[in-house]
Amino acid sequence: MKPITLARQFESTALLRGMMWLGSAQILGRCVRLGASVALARLLTPEVFGQAALILTTFELLATLIRRITSVTLIPMDDEELGAHMNRARGINARACQAAFLLMSLASLPLAFYYQDNALIGPMVLMASAYLLQPLGMLHAALNQRRNDMRVLGRAVLWQTIADGILTTVLALLGLGIWAIIVPKLASTLVWAAVHRAAVRPPRPSARVGTQPLARRGIETGLADSAVALRFSIDTLLIGYFLGIQAVGIYFFAYNTALGISLGLIQSFGIAFYARLSGTARGRASGRAQFLGGLSTMALVTWPLILLQCALAPWYLPLVYGQQWIDAGALPIFLCLCLSALVRPMGEAAGQLLLANGLSTANLIMNLVFTLFLTAAIAMAGRWGLVEVAAAVLACHLVGMPVMAFYAWSRCGLPAAIMKGNALPPGDAS
Incomplete structure (x- = not known):
């Protein structure tokens, strides 16, 4: 067997192993969340689902802006640089989370006014409080990812999801309505932070003063991540604008049942992929040769699951969640969204490849362009129906995701020889 084949096989196996730790945690967590989603689907109305969708969408848009504000720069650093930047990273994380709390709290007022629903304000402010808890684990999570410790990252995801799912189910059965969705998010954030803090101890800050611009690259990455989150959420926002909050609830149900497990696996893939690329960059200057191997690995994991979901949907949706959602027209929406997951890993891999090669601005521009394209398409379609x-x-995903993958491949200078598996660029051989 050629050395290049052995090297690629090793990289794919390592990536798959990292994905499996995170992905298995996601799947186990989703099994717990299934009970919560069944309880919510049977106990809550589409209007309450619509309120939850608006609140969680707003939270996620701001969360992605700050989630990697320092970690994207810390992860590739050597030990000496890392120690020099510890205190600055803590300060930036805290200030970013405080700003996110303030922005989301203020956003509750215009949203409540637009939808003529003052019941949105309290849950939104409480949901925003989760930002104030995130600095407890942000630095530790970055260090665990830097160590490529996917077991810890998987455990954090798993226990966070279990805590969220169990508490949501209990509160929903107690009849707490929208609060059954919001309150568990705060408790599960503490669980996530506790798992990461128990697994790693940050190095002592060194006497040397850090010189790398932590916030600049983090802000660019955060803006790109927000563009990604916006493309995941723009449909929800525009449906609320064109069709009302009940339509948001129906779409939100279909979105979560169709993409819940798939998006969890794709996010796990992104985390593992970036950690592998960054580790490769520290040792060999570039991880570009893993690009297609990562995509093929992800396709082998997700495609059978997605196609099985689509095939069984007409049977298990009414059985598990209730006939009322089928009557509301959720099935064709579910099928379209489920099939879009087939190509979504291409966009995730493209973004991680650009970031690993220091092209955070290109990643931002790429995601903004696709988000604008998606927004225009949804705005036109929203005039007709869900x-x-x-x-x-x-x-849009069937067209846009392959284009994004090709752009990242071209932007990072991947020659045709790599695509054909014939050779690696200088410095990329193990």
């Missing part, structure tokens, strides 16, 4: 919106989302 099924048309879902079809537009599917069409």
Whole structure:
């Protein structure tokens, strides 16, 4: 067997192992969350689902802006640089989370005014409080990812999801409505932080003063991540604008049942992929040769699951969640969104490759362009109905995700020889 084949096989196996630790945690957590989602689907109305969708969408958009504000720069650092930047990273994390809390709390007022629903304000402010808890684990999570310790990252995801799912189910059965969705998010954030803090001790800050611009690259990465989150969420926001909060609830249900497990696996892939690329960059200057191997590995894991979901959907959706969601028209929306997951890993891999090669600005521009393209398509489809919106989302991803993958491949200078598996660029051989 050629050395290049052995090297690629090793990289794919390592990536798959990292994905499996995170992905298995996601799947186990989703099994717990299934009970919560069944309880919510049977106990809550589409209007309450719509309120939850608006609150969680707003939270996620701001969360992605700050989630990697320092970690994306800390992860590739050597030990000496890391010690020099510890105190600055803590300060930046705290200030970013405080700003996110303030922004989301203020955003509750115009949203409540627009939808004529003052019941949105309290849950939104409480949800925003989760930002103030995140600095407890942000630095530790970055250090665990830097060590490529996917077991710890997987445990943090698993126990966070279990805590969220169990508490949501209990509160929903107690009849707490929207609070059954919001309150568990705060408790599960503490669980996530505790797992990361128990696994690693940050190095002592060194006497040397850090000189790398932590916030600049983090802000660019955060903006790109927010563009990604916006492309995941823009359909929800525009449906609320064009079709009302009940339509948001129906779409939100279909979105979460169709993409819940798939997006969890894709996010796990992104975390493991970036950690592998960054580790490769520290040792060999570039991890570009893993690009296609990562995509093929992800396809082998997700495609059978997605196609099985689509095939069984007409049977298990009404059985598990209730016939009322089928009557509301959720099935064709579910199928379109589920099929869009087939190509979503391409966009994730493209972004991680650009970041690992120091092209955070290119990553931001790429994601903004696709988000604008998706927004225009949804805005046009939203004038007709939910099924048309879902079809537009599917069409945009089928076109846009391969284009993003090709752009990242070209931007990072991957020659045709790599694509054909014939050779590696200088410095990329193990």
